[in-house]
Amino acid sequence: MIYLDNAATTLHKPDVVIDAVVKAMKTQGNASRGAHGATLSASRVVYDARVKIAKFFNFDKPSNVIFTCNSTEALNIAINGIIKAGDKVVSTDTEHNSVLRPLYHLQKTKNIDLQFVKADGKGVLSLDDFERIVDKDTKVVVVNHASNLTGNVNDIKSIGEIAHKNGAIFIVDGSQSAGTMKVDVKDLGIDVYCFTGHKGLFGPQGTGGLLVKDGIEIDAWKRGGSGVKTYSEDQPLEYPTRLEAGTLNSHGIAGLSAAIDFIDEIGVDKIEGKEKELTEYFYNKAKEINGVKIYGDFSKQHAAIVSLNVKDYDSGEVSDALSNDYGIATRPGAHCAPRLHIDLGTKYQGAVRFSFSYFTTYEELDAAIKALKEIAS
Amino acid sequence: MIYLDNAATTLHKPDVVIDAVVKAMKTQGNASRGAHGATLSASRVVYDARVKIAKFFNFDKPSNVIFTCNSTEALNIAINGIIKAGDKVVSTDTEHNSVLRPLYHLQKTKNIDLQFVKADGKGVLSLDDFERIVDKDTKVVVVNHASNLTGNVNDIKSIGEIAHKNGAIFIVDGSQSAGTMKVDVKDLGIDVYCFTGHKGLFGPQGTGGLLVKDGIEIDAWKRGGSGVKTYSEDQPLEYPTRLEAGTLNSHGIAGLSAAIDFIDEIGVDKIEGKEKELTEYFYNKAKEINGVKIYGDFSKQHAAIVSLNVKDYDSGEVSDALSNDYGIATRPGAHCAPRLHIDLGTKYQGAVRFSFSYFTTYEELDAAIKALKEIAS
Numbered sequence: 144m145i146y147l148d149n150a151a152t153t154l155h156k157p158d159v160v161i162d163a164v165v166k167a168m169k170t171q172g173n174a175s176r177g178a179h180g181a182t183l184s185a186s187r188v189v190y191d192a193r194v195k196i197a198k199f200f201n202f203d204k205p206s207n208v209i210f211t212c213n214s215t216e217a218l219n220i221a222i223n224g225i226i227k228a229g230d231k232v233v234s235t236d237t238e239h240n241s242v243l244r245p246l247y248h249l250q251k252t253k254n255i256d257l258q259f260v261k262a263d264g265k266g267v268l269s270l271d272d273f274e275r276i277v278d279k280d281t282k283v284v285v286v287n288h289a290s291n292l293t294g295n296v297n298d299i300k301s302i303g304e305i306a307h308k309n310g311a312i313f314i315v316d317g318s319q320s321a322g323t324m325k326v327d328v329k330d331l332g333i334d335v336y337c338f339t340g341h342k343g344l345f346g347p348q349g350t351g352g353l354l355v356k357d358g359i360e361i362d363a364w365k366r367g368g369s370g371v372k373t374y375s376e377d378q379p380l381e382y383p384t385r386l387e388a389g390t391l392n393s394h395g396i397a398g399l400s401a402a403i404d405f406i407d408e409i410g411v412d413k414i415e416g417k418e419k420e421l422t423e424y425f426y427n428k429a430k431e432i433n434g435v436k437i438y439g440d441f442s443k444q445h446a447a448i449v450s451l452n453v454k455d456y457d458s459g460e461v462s463d464a465l466s467n468d469y470g471i472a473t474r475p476g477a478h479c480a481p482r483l484h485i486d487l488g489t490k491y492q493g494a495v496r497f498s499f500s501y502f503t504t505y506e507e508l509d510a511a512i513k514a515l516k517e518i519a520s
Numbered sequence: 521m522i523y524l525d526n527a528a529t530t531l532h533k534p535d536v537v538i539d540a541v542v543k544a545m546k547t548q549g550n551a552s553r554g555a556h557g558a559t560l561s562a563s564r565v566v567y568d569a570r571v572k573i574a575k576f577f578n579f580d581k582p583s584n585v586i587f588t589c590n591s592t593e594a595l596n597i598a599i600n601g602i603i604k605a606g607d608k609v610v611s612t613d614t615e616h617n618s619v620l621r622p623l624y625h626l627q628k629t630k631n632i633d634l635q636f637v638k639a640d641g642k643g644v645l646s647l648d649d650f651e652r653i654v655d656k657d658t659k660v661v662v663v664n665h666a667s668n669l670t671g672n673v674n675d676i677k678s679i680g681e682i683a684h685k686n687g688a689i690f691i692v693d694g695s696q697s698a699g700t701m702k703v704d705v706k707d708l709g710i711d712v713y714c715f716t717g718h719k720g721l722f723g724p725q726g727t728g729g730l731l732v733k734d735g736i737e738i739d740a741w742k743r744g745g746s747g748v749k750t751y752s753e754d755q756p757l758e759y760p761t762r763l764e765a766g767t768l769n770s771h772g773i774a775g776l777s778a779a780i781d782f783i784d785e786i787g788v789d790k791i792e793g794k795e796k797e798l799t800e801y802f803y804n805k806a807k808e809i810n811g812v813k814i815y816g817d818f819s820k821q822h823a824a825i826v827s828l829n830v831k832d833y834d835s836g837e838v839s840d841a842l843s844n845d846y847g848i849a850t851r852p853g854a855h856c857a858p859r860l861h862i863d864l865g866t867k868y869q870g871a872v873r874f875s876f877s878y879f880t881t882y883e884e885l886d887a888a889i890k891a892l893k894e895i896a897s
Contacts (some may be wrong), residue, residue: 144557151550152767154558161545168538168724168775172849173528178840179849180521181531212589212726215744215766241744241766247753248743341767347545349589349726349769366625367592367618373854374867376624389592389618390529390718392726395772398545463555472549472556477750490751 145471145507150291150319150448150498152341152348154472156402163401164347167394174393185393192400193383199403199411200336200354201327207355209386210396214318215241216364217337217353220386221314222246222285224361225335228253230282233273233311236262236482237290237297242316243482246285256280262486265440266293273305281311288320292480292494293439293487294422294448296324303332312359318342319446322406324415334359343500345406346399349392355382365389414501418447421499421508425449428512429497434519438487438494447499450478453519458493461518465495469514473497522848522884527668527696527825527875529718529725531849533779540778541724544771551770562770569777570760576780576788577713577731578704584732586763587773591695592618593741594714594730597763598691599623599662601738602712605630607659610650610688613639613859614667614674619693620859623662633657639863642817643670650682658688665697669857669871670816670864671799671825673701680709689736695719696823699783700877701792711736720877722783723776726769732759742766791878795824798876798885802826805889806874811896815864815871824876827855830896835870838895842872846891850874 146154167188172181174189193205202208211217222245226232232255234246250257260272268286277284284306289296299315306313314335320326322343328336333356340350355361363378367388372379379385406414426441426449434454439445453461462475476493477484484490497511523531544565549558551566570582579585588594599622603609609632611623627634637649645663654661661683666673676692683690691712697703699720705713710733717727732738740755744765749756756762783791803818803826811831816822830838839852853870854861861867874888 146549146558148549148554148556148558151554151559154547154549156545161542164541164545164771165538168533168541170531171725172523172525172531173718173725177525177528177849177851177853178836179525179843179851180847181523181525181849182528182851212593212769213766216589216742219742219744219765239745240750244743244753244755244765248740248755339767347769348548348550348767348771363625365593365596366621367596368616368856370856373617373856373861374858376621378621378625388596388621389590390716390725392589392724392769392772394541394725395769459555466556470557472554472558474554474556474559476554479745479747479750481751484750 145510147497147499147503147507147511148472148474149500150342150496151474153343153345153500155500155502156345157405159401159405160345160347160398164394164398167397171393171397174391188397188400189391189393192396195400195403199407201329202354204357207357207382208352209355209383210352210391212349212392213351214316214337214339217351218242218316219245220364221335221337221353221361224364225312226255226283229255231256231280232283232285233258233260233277233281234285235260235268236486237266237268237295238287238482239291239316239318240479240481242285242287259482262483264487266290266295266438266483266487267440268297270298270301273302277305277309277311279309281309283312283314285314287316289446290480290483291319292450292478292483292496294446295439296444296446299331299333307332323418323446325411328354340395340399344399344402346402347395350395350399361386417501418499421503422447422449424505425497425508425511429515432516432519435515448496450494450496452489452492452494453515455492458495461495464518465514469510471511471514522887524874524876524880524884524888525849525851526877527719527873528851530720530722530877532877532879533722534782536778536782537722537724537775541771541775544774548770548774551768565774565777566768566770569773572777572780576784578706579731581734584734584759585729586732586760587729587768589726589769590728591693591714591716594728595619595693596622597741598712598714598730598738601741602689603632603660606632608633608657609660609662610635610637610654610658611662612637612645613863614643614645614672615664615859616668616693616695617856619662619664636859639860641864643667643672643815643860643864644817645674647675647678650679654682654686654688656686658686660691661688662691664693666823667857667860668696669827669855669860669873671823672816673821673823676708676710684709700795700823702788705731717772717776721776721779723779724772727772727776738763794878795876798880799824799826801882802874802885802889806892809893809896812892825873827871827873829866829869829871830892832869835872838872841895842891846887848888848891
């Protein structure tokens, strides 16, 4: 199989990641519960992972690296834990349902003033729109770093400046950026960065988290055992405990920690560079195919994603043909990005998404281009 | 190390569990996202796991087997998703903070009428108290199957009958029962059974779930991508999607599925029988040691847990001595069960918990008894 669905999950995990999970499953107890060798081993692995992840994203405070089971949970925690009844919230048409659905729910149940920055026909957001819509009443701005549909990278630094000059908290959905591009949360001015472990970071499924800038208060989400302050009726206030009730997935976190080491050894810049070359290579060939329409803006920084349609064919049928006739794995349909599909005019057709990783080869891209040509002709 | 902290997490995972996780990490895409080989492989593994888990607990509806990252999340989903403002809820003093803290929070924020059945000096709940406290106004009864502190197994079937004759929904915290004893949710009359994967079930950390009886409505918890109904602003209503936003931990679920196979092959009755023998063996020797005080009622069905104190020694010091001087891993302190410690009179001392698994040996128990004798003398 030629696997070009890395924006859904990276299928090729480095051996060191798998080895770390195996080792963890053989040696680690329950992190932060007791003080014998196995539990201390788990606690150390988890703490080391917090330190590494903080460093990886140029984030100051390892104790504010919160582990979750995926970025959806991280986003739900951030959105529900910060936004209060009646707050004004600005988000965008490029968001995934992991941002949209929590926000719609708050709109219905807590009467928040929810406003969206529209995307143009290429899925691009205008900074002028942010300037117009974000104002002093805005409590929170939530934006994805890179669209999981078009691959467009949003101008996070500039959006963050607009948020901050209006006193708003800036939450970024890093589901498609963590591990695939350099993310410096300090330089980018991100207050809460939500990420998943199993995509660009090459970690196991069941891992992810959020980085919470010092001073940002997020209400507890799950409540339960914390290993400390047992007699308090409330979840302890300190991060990370405030947001991490119950047994952590220290097996998965061990894998994620090894994955960060793997990326650090190569260098995230090099990974980003290779993915950029792969993406441009594919894009330049695909756009020349008669009947292929590509979405997104490839003149700017871009994630390793190329979404397209072939003529007016249903995206599901094209993806099935790629899978069944060519052994090429892509993802069709609506990609959990309903507003962006409407802006792109692909509500009913969906789009066929090709997404690459550091392990993707040019031979695989050539095979995909050849298949697309045959399907289009 | 002699690992006697299996109620925190089982350290010895069967090889088949580790192998299944490794295979999953090498082959599985993102479950329910697209239709190529890797994603179908993940979807099949997840579906098979639902079917196996349903069968394991004699539960009818695999689609109502919901996956979570641990039992704390499962309990938070059940408690927050069923209980509404002003509802009367009955729980018990034997509960873990993963039940207590969500309930206290609802008491503070939604003004629920929260009442507790007290435990006696042995940590036992009286059915008469349930009869007295549960009435027609009671919306929900939440009880743990076995106490993580004393190991006492509550009379779930009788409590369920009391709940149901009053029209209440019966939620059971199965953190300490799943995998360690036969759990037939139909026979026991359980409406919502919450379990974790990493304890008695021998699965990986980061797994767990809840079984939701047909007809029980639980509000969505996390909201986000569901792979279906992308254009709906709400989380889809169908189980399991309603309660499973975002990418599932299909790597962990593959391990959990293999763990269920492992247990089924031995037979859960045989596991329960062996753990009972181990527990009785340890209990009978420990109770003869001068200065050792054991908590719980060993005259009835009991989980593989023996909690005790040595004289008036701090439980943390005893546990540290066991770990440092004898290489024996136990858990001291308050065990996230604050109300029960108060009933037992061990609020400040805590208790040293020894907990066993199918893999525990009599030699290990003898070593622990010897160590206890030396510490006590």
